[in-house]
Amino acid sequence: MRKPVSGPGDETSANAYRPLLFSIAYGMTGSVGDAEDIVQDAFLGLTKAQQAGTVIADRKAYLTTAVTRLGIDHLRSARVRRETYVGEWLPEPVVAPAGAAPGPAEHAELADSLSMAFLVLLESLSPVERAVFVLREVFGYAYPDVARVTGKTEVNCRQIFARARQRVAAGGCGRHGAPPPARRAHGEELARRFFDAAAGGDLDALLGMLAPDVVLHGDGGGKVQAIAKPATDAQRVARLLIAGLRRVSLLGVSYRPAWVNGGPGVVMHDAEGRVASVVGLDIAPDGVIQAIHSIANPDKLTHLGPVSDVALLPQK
Incomplete structure (x- = not known):
C-alpha cells in the first residue's frame, strides 16, 4: 500500500498558491464567489487524492490544472444562464479601499491584472479559448504548460491563443497591468x-x-x-x-x-x-x-x- 505524500508542512505550502489559483479562477469566471468555490473544490480534490495514496510531485501544477478545468466546466454550464441574463452582464468586482494595497491577500495577485473592460471582452471567447488566453496572456504560462493544464496539444494551444488574441484585440482592450x-x-x-x-x-x-x-x-x-x-x-x-x-x-x-x-x-x-x-x-x-x-x-x-x-x- 502506498503511503500518502502529505506531511506537516504540505497544507501550508499548498495554501501559498491560493492567490494565484483564485486569480486564474476569477479570470475564467468573472465571479468572486464562483472562483472561491472552484479553488475550494480543487483543494478538496487534492486532499482526496493524497488520502488515496496518489503521489503528487507538483502541487502547484496539480491545483492549477484542477482550477482551470473546473473553470472550463463552470463556463460551459453557465453559458445558458448568461444568455438569459436580464440586461448587461458585468463581472463581480474585486475591491480595495483607495490608497490601500490592491485587494485582500486572497485577491492581491489578481487585483491589478484584469480590468472590467478586459473581463467583459473575455466573455466572447469559448471556455477553452478563455482558459488558454488567461493562462498565456495574463499569467505568462509557457505553451507546454498551457497544453498540460488544458489537455490540448501545444500546436493546438498556439492556434487557440492566436484566435483568442485576435478576437480580444478587435474589441479594443488589452491586459491592464499594475499602474505605477x-x-x-x-x-x-x-x-x-x-x-x-x-x-x-x-x-x-x-x-x-x-x-x-x-x-x-x-x-x-x-x-x-x-x-x-x-x-x-x-x-x-x-x-x-x-x-x-x-x-x-x-x-x-x-x-x-x-x-x-x-x-x-x-x-x-x-x-x-x-x-x-x-x-x-x-x-x-x-x-x-x-x-x-x-x-x-x-x-x-x-x-x-x-x-x-x-x-x-x-x-x-
Missing part, C-alpha cells in the same frame, strides 16, 4: 473629482473628464434599476450620471473611494452602511475616462458585506 504609484494617485484624484462633479450636477466638469466616445455600462441583473444597454456619447453619459447620483442620494446613498479591478472607482453605501453598488472607471492613456462600469446586482455584491435593499425593484 503616480498614475494610481492620479486615477484616485480623477475619480474623486469625477464623482464630486456628478453628485454636484456639474455637467461641464464631467465633460472635461470624459472621452468623447466614453461608454457607460450598468448591471442590475433585473433586480435593481440599471440602463438596459451600454450608453455612449459624453453628453448623454454625463447627464445619466448626474441623474443617477441625484436619485441615489435621495435614498440616503453615499460613496467612498475604492480601487476596483485595478482602476479607480467608488463603493456606494446606504444610510445603514450596506453596499448598494460598485462603480469602476477605465482611464485612457491620455488621462480621460474611457468607460464606466456600474455593478448594482445585489447577487454580485455579497462578497463585499451586507447588501442594501433600498433600490430593489419589485419582483414578479
Whole structure:
C-alpha cells in the first residue's frame, strides 16, 4: 500500500498558491464567489487524492490544472444562464479601499491584472479559448504548460491563443497591468473629482473628464434599476450620471473611494452602511475616462458585506 505524500508542512505550502489559483479562477469566471468555490473544490480534490495514496510531485501544477478545468466546466454550464441574463452582464468586482494595497491577500495577485473592460471582452471567447488566453496572456504560462493544464496539444494551444488574441484585440482592450504609484494617485484624484462633479450636477466638469466616445455600462441583473444597454456619447453619459447620483442620494446613498479591478472607482453605501453598488472607471492613456462600469446586482455584491435593499425593484 502506498503511503500518502502529505506531511506537516504540505497544507501550508499548498495554501501559498491560493492567490494565484483564485486569480486564474476569477479570470475564467468573472465571479468572486464562483472562483472561491472552484479553488475550494480543487483543494478538496487534492486532499482526496493524497488520502488515496496518489503521489503528487507538483502541487502547484496539480491545483492549477484542477482550477482551470473546473473553470472550463463552470463556463460551459453557465453559458445558458448568461444568455438569459436580464440586461448587461458585468463581472463581480474585486475591491480595495483607495490608497490601500490592491485587494485582500486572497485577491492581491489578481487585483491589478484584469480590468472590467478586459473581463467583459473575455466573455466572447469559448471556455477553452478563455482558459488558454488567461493562462498565456495574463499569467505568462509557457505553451507546454498551457497544453498540460488544458489537455490540448501545444500546436493546438498556439492556434487557440492566436484566435483568442485576435478576437480580444478587435474589441479594443488589452491586459491592464499594475499602474505605477503616480498614475494610481492620479486615477484616485480623477475619480474623486469625477464623482464630486456628478453628485454636484456639474455637467461641464464631467465633460472635461470624459472621452468623447466614453461608454457607460450598468448591471442590475433585473433586480435593481440599471440602463438596459451600454450608453455612449459624453453628453448623454454625463447627464445619466448626474441623474443617477441625484436619485441615489435621495435614498440616503453615499460613496467612498475604492480601487476596483485595478482602476479607480467608488463603493456606494446606504444610510445603514450596506453596499448598494460598485462603480469602476477605465482611464485612457491620455488621462480621460474611457468607460464606466456600474455593478448594482445585489447577487454580485455579497462578497463585499451586507447588501442594501433600498433600490430593489419589485419582483414578479
